[in-house]
Amino acid sequence: MFRAQLRRRPPGPLFNACRKSLVSSYASVKPVVRLQKATIYKDNPDQKDATPIFRDLNFTLPTAGECWAVVSSSSSARTGFLQVLNGRYLCTPPDARSYPYLIWRKSLPEHAISYVGFDAERDGLGGTAVKGAYLSSRYESHREVTDWSLLNYLEGNTELNALEKEDSVDTQLLAKVIADLNLQPLLQLPVSNLSNGQTRRARIAKALLAKPELLLLDGPFMGLDPRTQLSISSFLQDLAQNNNPRVILSLRPEDEIPDWITHVLFISPGNKVLLHGDREKVFLSIPQTGVKAGEARLTWQAFRSNLKPRLRGIRAKPSERNLSRDAFHFTHSPLPVGEPLVEMQGVKVSYSANDKPTRRTVLGDWSESVDGTQKEGLWWNIRRGERWGVFGPNGSGKTTLLSLITSDHPQTYGLPIKLFGRSRIPSPGELGISIFELQSRIGHSSPEVHTYFPKHLSVRRVLESAWADTPLSKPRLTHQHDCRVDAFLRWFAPELSPTGISELQTISNSCMRGNWRRSGDMRARLEGLLVRNNDLDWADSTTFRDLSFSSQRLILFLRAIVSNPDLIILDEALSGMDKHVRDKCLLFLSHGEKIQFKGKSRANSAGTRFVKSLQTDNDMVNFGGLEDRQALLTISHSKEDIPGCIRQWICLPEPGEGKPARVGELPGPLEFNVNGWEHIWNLPLPEPPAKRGQYKRVPGVHRSSSDSRSRSRAEGEEQEQEQGEEEVEGAVHDHRPQ
Numbered sequence: 001m002f003r004a005q006l007r008r009r010p011p012g013p014l015f016n017a018c019r020k021s022l023v024s025s026y027a028s029v030k031p032v033v034r035l036q037k038a039t040i041y042k043d044n045p046d047q048k049d050a051t052p053i054f055r056d057l058n059f060t061l062p063t064a065g066e067c068w069a070v071v072s073s074s075s076s077a078r079t080g081f082l083q084v085l086n087g088r089y090l091c092t093p094p095d096a097r098s099y100p101y102l103i104w105r106k107s108l109p110e111h112a113i114s115y116v117g118f119d120a121e122r123d124g125l126g127g128t129a130v131k132g133a134y135l136s137s138r139y140e141s142h143r144e145v146t147d148w149s150l151l152n153y154l155e156g157n158t159e160l161n162a163l164e165k166e167d168s169v170d171t172q173l174l175a176k177v178i179a180d181l182n183l184q185p186l187l188q189l190p191v192s193n194l195s196n197g198q199t200r201r202a203r204i205a206k207a208l209l210a211k212p213e214l215l216l217l218d219g220p221f222m223g224l225d226p227r228t229q230l231s232i233s234s235f236l237q238d239l240a241q242n243n244n245p246r247v248i249l250s251l252r253p254e255d256e257i258p259d260w261i262t263h264v265l266f267i268s269p270g271n272k273v274l275l276h277g278d279r280e281k282v283f284l285s286i287p288q289t290g291v292k293a294g295e296a297r298l299t300w301q302a303f304r305s306n307l308k309p310r311l312r313g314i315r316a317k318p319s320e321r322n323l324s325r326d327a328f329h330f331t332h333s334p335l336p337v338g339e340p341l342v343e344m345q346g347v348k349v350s351y352s353a354n355d356k357p358t359r360r361t362v363l364g365d366w367s368e369s370v371d372g373t374q375k376e377g378l379w380w381n382i383r384r385g386e387r388w389g390v391f392g393p394n395g396s397g398k399t400t401l402l403s404l405i406t407s408d409h410p411q412t413y414g415l416p417i418k419l420f421g422r423s424r425i426p427s428p429g430e431l432g433i434s435i436f437e438l439q440s441r442i443g444h445s446s447p448e449v450h451t452y453f454p455k456h457l458s459v460r461r462v463l464e465s466a467w468a469d470t471p472l473s474k475p476r477l478t479h480q481h482d483c484r485v486d487a488f489l490r491w492f493a494p495e496l497s498p499t500g501i502s503e504l505q506t507i508s509n510s511c512m513r514g515n516w517r518r519s520g521d522m523r524a525r526l527e528g529l530l531v532r533n534n535d536l537d538w539a540d541s542t543t544f545r546d547l548s549f550s551s552q553r554l555i556l557f558l559r560a561i562v563s564n565p566d567l568i569i570l571d572e573a574l575s576g577m578d579k580h581v582r583d584k585c586l587l588f589l590s591h592g593e594k595i596q597f598k599g600k601s602r603a604n605s606a607g608t609r610f611v612k613s614l615q616t617d618n619d620m621v622n623f624g625g626l627e628d629r630q631a632l633l634t635i636s637h638s639k640e641d642i643p644g645c646i647r648q649w650i651c652l653p654e655p656g657e658g659k660p661a662r663v664g665e666l667p668g669p670l671e672f673n674v675n676g677w678e679h680i681w682n683l684p685l686p687e688p689p690a691k692r693g694q695y696k697r698v699p700g701v702h703r704s705s706s707d708s709r710s711r712s713r714a715e716g717e718e719q720e721q722e723q724g725e726e727e728v729e730g731a732v733h734d735h736r737p738q
């Protein structure tokens, strides 16, 4: 009877409090994700030759108190790990991956975990009909019914059939994410019109509206301007620290790890988890762990060299004896310039939506002084021999500017622009320049080109399409073109071929060991390789789709430069590439097959070593890098992606600021220009260097003062490495490129 009464009695406050505390302590011991000796396969593990992508993974994400960053120089390792947490791929044994907290909450991992990735951005904002069907559609004022606005997208109204509408969104939450991610001014814009940075913010907002328990953000700061990076970081900090939702980031080793990240997981390019745990302990153990062998060493060095200046609280001091990552001297005078290839005389890009008469100016909304007179719009020339860096905040009009040059923008016809000395439309006595001539004279790689590029083309056809009118039409190839394509494929076979094997590299390594670089035998081996040509069979059977994201970016970069066009446009072309691939591309852009990284260590700014290539030794260089007659335009938000040859820069103002674009010159590689990056972006300068002997803490890395032993060991290692650098620099002297 007593029991029955108890059952009938409504639970009082004491009972509720006890229950709550029991529930919360019960919940708090249940991890959100647990991997215990998990081996992960992409495909069926029973298949012959099935190799796991991760072996014996151990990882636990508790319900609260830990904010993790997954760090790796390999984009596929970073994405792969986040996708494992996301429940993708096959896990053996099946119970080695579990979601105890989510199961306890009765929510399925596919609903409770949201992944926002760089890879996924290839499809724009995902879903149906949210991205235009062709590249130029982005720049049109005309709107179709299916050009869903950002608000439609966030509310889930992207279907014509009302019955297929997504569940209604939480309006309070919607208002909050719009405010937090500063999306209000963009709400009525079609999502296909958003810039890359704006798209990224929209994707994070959409993911949050699904109210996930865990948000996986793959490279969330990539493609964001420095100021937006800061605001997004503090927004994510807010989410992560309130576990609403829990956040896991993936970062490159050279990225600054936000202060609020408490735990780090460090993966080698070979998908081995090298270290994971408390951030402070991981950082302290890095100098003690020593340099690892093989490919892990490259990532390790990148991480350490990134950490080194921050450990000391000062920036790496450039020395005049150093060479940049792409083998440029400390100072390097600009090339003699030739005739203008692009002339913009008062360019202003505005749109007016067809349902509203309001005009929105997105580029050139200012007046500037031209030869002493104030004139409206953007006045800018690009000449042969110039190497431009184009900068500006997200949404400031950089891609719009480049689309005027490539003529993807419909307004190119009406604006005061001359391309290669001619307008797009004919004028009395002068023919307009055709789109086909433009395409043959401009090499272009960008996230937009990546999105729309036909994925079924073979790797060889992707390169050959540089000589075609469109990626799908038949290329016009000569014997020289074939040789050029072969040379490119051979040079990048380690990164592009499915096996990663390069016969050229095998010959190169064997002759480095035997020291017979310029013997008749060597030349015969090289010529034999060119005649047989069967080392490149993989390029016909591997398609663009088969390549990893980093390799897709690589092949599009090579396509932009392979035909030696008059003007090369690299719009975020290197973003998303693995670090060693990016460094190899930068070296190749400027020096082609003339020089290479010495041995396997390739490069990092802490120990760059170059040697003359076999091709140089045997007078067989087919591509020698950028020529003086060419011009280069590079857009990037990441300092590491800027080629060392960039001498001129232009920085567009914030949209609506009304100030003119700023322009300037660099005396040498940006990498060596202390505060050059801050100057271009008009950012506050970093703190002055700490006094000699005064130890400066890494922001967010909490070293205890009692730990002086490991600290001095860390500093000792740094000195050791610096001494090592001098030796390396001495060794490089003979091979400096002219």
Ligand SMILES: Nc1ncnc2c1ncn2[C@@H]1O[C@H](COP(=O)(O)OP(=O)(O)OP(=O)(O)O)[C@@H](O)[C@H]1O
Pocket: 138, 139, 140, 141, 189, 193, 194, 195, 196, 197, 198, 223, 351, 360, 362, 392, 393, 394, 395, 396, 397, 398, 399, 400, 401, 655
């Ligand atoms: N058809 C259009 N109608 C209205 N606005 C548009 C249209 N197309 C682009 N915009 C707007 O023009 C602005 C400039 O976009 P653009 O892509 O050139 O910027 P961006 O500097 O390249 O940015 P990010 O660094 O994020 O890539 C953005 O605010 C974008 O929303």
